Amino acid sequence: MNREEIAELAAGYALGALDPDDRARFDALLASGDAEATAALRNFEGAVAGIARETIQAPPPAVKAALMARIDAQGRSLEAVERTLASVRPSPSGRSAWTLVLSGAMAAGIAAIAVGWIVSTAYDRRVTQLAQETATLKQELDRQQSLIALLQDPATQLVALGGLEAAPGAKARMLWHPTAGGLLVTQGLPAAPEGKAYELWAIAGKNPPMPAGVFTVDAKGVGSLRVAPIRVEGSVDTFAVTLEPAGGTAAPTGAMYLAGKL
Amino acid sequence: MIARGDREAFSRFYDGFAGLAFGLIRRIVRDPAASEEVLQEVFWQIWREAARYDPRRGSPEAWVVMRAKTRAIDRLRAMRRREKTFVAPADDSLTRSTEEPAENPGVAVETRGLVRSALNALPESQRRVVELAFFEGLTQSEIAGRLGEPLGTVKTRARLGLERLKSLITREEPARP
Numbered sequence: 001m002n003r004e005e006i007a008e009l010a011a012g013y014a015l016g017a018l019d020p021d022d023r024a025r026f027d028a029l030l031a032s033g034d035a036e037a038t039a040a041l042r043n044f045e046g047a048v049a050g051i052a053r054e055t056i057q058a059p060p061p062a063v064k065a066a067l068m069a070r071i072d073a074q075g076r077s078l079e080a081v082e083r084t085l086a087s088v089r090p091s092p093s094g095r096s097a098w099t100l101v102l103s104g105a106m107a108a109g110i111a112a113i114a115v116g117w118i119v120s121t122a123y124d125r126r127v128t129q130l131a132q133e134t135a136t137l138k139q140e141l142d143r144q145q146s147l148i149a150l151l152q153d154p155a156t157q158l159v160a161l162g163g164l165e166a167a168p169g170a171k172a173r174m175l176w177h178p179t180a181g182g183l184l185v186t187q188g189l190p191a192a193p194e195g196k197a198y199e200l201w202a203i204a205g206k207n208p209p210m211p212a213g214v215f216t217v218d219a220k221g222v223g224s225l226r227v228a229p230i231r232v233e234g235s236v237d238t239f240a241v242t243l244e245p246a247g248g249t250a251a252p253t254g255a256m257y258l259a260g261k262l
Numbered sequence: 263m264i265a266r267g268d269r270e271a272f273s274r275f276y277d278g279f280a281g282l283a284f285g286l287i288r289r290i291v292r293d294p295a296a297s298e299e300v301l302q303e304v305f306w307q308i309w310r311e312a313a314r315y316d317p318r319r320g321s322p323e324a325w326v327v328m329r330a331k332t333r334a335i336d337r338l339r340a341m342r343r344r345e346k347t348f349v350a351p352a353d354d355s356l357t358r359s360t361e362e363p364a365e366n367p368g369v370a371v372e373t374r375g376l377v378r379s380a381l382n383a384l385p386e387s388q389r390r391v392v393e394l395a396f397f398e399g400l401t402q403s404e405i406a407g408r409l410g411e412p413l414g415t416v417k418t419r420a421r422l423g424l425e426r427l428k429s430l431i432t433r434e435e436p437a438r439p
Contacts, residue, residue: 004421007421007425008417008418008420008421010421011417011420011421011423011424011425012395012402012417012420012421014324014424015392015395015396015420015424016328016331016332016395016396016399017395017396017400017401017402017405017420018401018402019401019402019403022402042321043425043428044424044425044428045321045323045324046428046431046432047424047425047427047428047431048324048327048328048396048424049282049321049323049324049327050380050427050428050431051381051392051396051427052282052283052285052286052327052330052331053282054285054381055285055286055288055289056281056282056285057281057284057285057288058280058281058284059280059281059284059298059301060298062298063280063284063298063301063302064273064276064277064280066302067276067302067305067306067309068269068273070302070306071269071272071306071309072269
């Protein structure tokens with residue numbers, strides 16, 4: 001039998017359209033383990049399954065329920081029969097037919113997984129990149145939204161901070177809310193030296209200054225700092241900025257660059 | 263002995279392939295209630311005859327497709343015998359089945375589009391052979407008789423049609439997420 005004849009039999013077999021004598025011939029080929037016949041059949045199976053996949057449709061759940069109930073009922077009656085027979089024959093053992101069926105299904109699945117893995121690796125990289133971009137945008141959005149909320153709140157005050165001797169040209173604006181904290185934006189501060197950073201202080205009356213956060217400025221001297229709510233006795237009435245070690249300190253130690261009162 | 267594990271395995275197997283079988287049965291049988299009966303019969307038979315499954319004769323997917331198709335065709339023939347008045351010409355029924363997407367609301371649209379376009383991409387002569395075999399359940403010699411073509415021609419068209427379908431489906435598949 002030549003290659004073309006085998007391919008024709010395999011196509012007819014895959015379509016379920018072989019006449020009985022042809023079917024018997026191809027069955028014999030398969031049973032003999034003919035590699036060409038098996039390969040040809042596998043090849044056409046993909047096409048036939050593709051035709052079936054055209055119409056995939058979820059069946060009503062009731063069908064499965066009825067089927068499983070039927071199986072359970074059969075299982076119960078078989079178990080009864082088996083109990084009766086247990087004394088006269090040994091229990092069947094070994095791999096069940098379903099292990100075999102599922103292993104075939106899994107083999108088909110493994111090929112799909114291999115292709116899927118290659119595609120998904122590329123997707124993974126893109127997804128990770130997009131996730132990072134999303135996180136950055138979300139952070140920015142949160143910042144903007146909290147700023148808008150701060151601006152809309154009637155209790156929010158605008159505090160002007162002026163430059164002192166260390167930087168007379170510097171200035172800053174502080175949006176301050178007594179319970180929600182605030183936002184500081186500075187201009188004209190010189191870049192902090194290596195190992196140093198600017199620290200904001202919040203002062204309430206005669207109490208010692210409370211550290212309110214550390215920030216640096218960009219090349220244009222612009223800096224910003226989101227200030228968390230500060231819990232103090234009384235209410236904050238003064239803000240000041242000093243130059244401190246980069247990690248910040250508990251009490252001011254360096255020169256004061258900016259100061260302003262509510 | 264019906265082990266508990268077998269029941270679970272079968273349940274998963276059903277979940278994996280019932281949609282494939284049911285869509286095909288619906289397309290052949292049309293009637294929803296009859297299709298559900300056929301589906302249950304197909305899987306009941308699969309459950310009982312799993313031991314006869316021979317991996318050399320095809321993948322589990324092909325096994326399910328073939329059983330679903332065979333049972334559906336059996337039911338279709340029985341229904342036609344009962345309803346003597348129902349004498350739809352094969353070609354009409356095929357045309358109708360491809361032009362009524364609303365009949366299969368649960369169809370996976372992307373895949374259906376892919377294969378339909380693949381089937382439509384076949385030369386008419388090959389497409390008719392494939393469809394008469396697959397959806398009407400005719401054997402190759404019956405198809406030859408229906409079309410008035412030599413048997414050898416029908417066999418060749420079946421092979422060429424499936425080869426072309428296979429290449430169309432394979433080429434499209436990697437693009438699907």
